[in-house]
Amino acid sequence: MHFKRHVTGLIFCFFYVVSYFTNKYVLSVLKFTYPTLFQGWQTCIGGLLLLVTGKLGWVNISGIPRSAAISWLPGSFLFVGNIYAGSRALSRLPIPFFFTLHNASEVINCLILKLTQRERIPWMKLFSLSLLVISAINLPLCDPQSEFGGYMWALVHLFCVGAYRVFQTHFKSTHLSDLEQQYINYLFSVLLLAFAAHPTGDLFGALEFPFLLSPRFHSGCCASALLGFFLLLATVKLKSGLPLELCGIWIILAKVFSTCLSPLVFNMEINPPSLCCVIFSHVGEALLIYSEKTSQI
Secondary structure (H helix, E strand, O other), X not given: OHXXXXXXXXXXXXXXXXXXXXXXXXXXXXXXXXXXXXXXXXXXXXXXXXXXXXXXXXXXXXXXXXXXXXXXXXXXXXXXXXXXXXXXXXXXXXXXXXXXXXXXXXXXXXXHHHHHHOOOOOHHHHHHHHHHHHHHHHHHHHOOOOOHHHHHHHHHHHHHHHXXXXXHHHOOOOXXXXXXXXXXXXXXXXXXXXXXXXXXXXXXXXXXXXXXXXXXXXXXXXXXXXXXXXXXXXXXHHHHHOOHHHHHHHHHHHHHHHHHHHHHXXXXXXXXXXXXXXXXXXXXXXXXXXXXXXXXX
């Protein structure tokens, strides 16, 4: 039983690392900085694969009631903001820095719950959140690259991620599974990003992209879409088979693996202060999981 848990976690880590590395390769190395097209392609393929695998009975996607789909649209809107801003930020920031900002979404999550439900925050959880905030605030000041635009998009990304988690956790519906929620996200994303491709200038910009006919670009885009779909399935499998705190541990491990391996794959500038911000962010995330576990005892 424990061996199966480890296998599920390791599979999740593999797809997590490879998926982020593939996206980073297309966005930064090939410099395909047209997120409406890139994310639209990924969500289109993800939606089609969910539809096909659902029809074949490989995943459980039943008929989605119209009322449930409509009530889920705010979550889909936050999902689009998450992937669009995340794509912009990842194209400009190194993966370790991106995760440091991404981890701060837990602060947005707790802040929204504190304002709406007046939840009391234990001191251990407050300390871990403080580490996440301090790391995220100080990282732009310590970053030798000083990529202001990347940090602004990362700020939008972490807000959308935190708000999405709150909505997903407190969305009371017996009609939608995690895969069905993601299927609605995919459909909404494809429609919204398709309409946004022309106003943002991504459509005409992509036509002048120098690697448009390159096999590297085509293989990278295909791999990113497929890996994103497999990561979704691995995430759902992980959450359905493990307690919440163990899922959190595997997610942290996946981020640590990505952080440690990324300097071996991508060129990046990092100094001791920015490295400390990255380390403290991961420590804060680990303490957050520990504080949530101890509060349940």
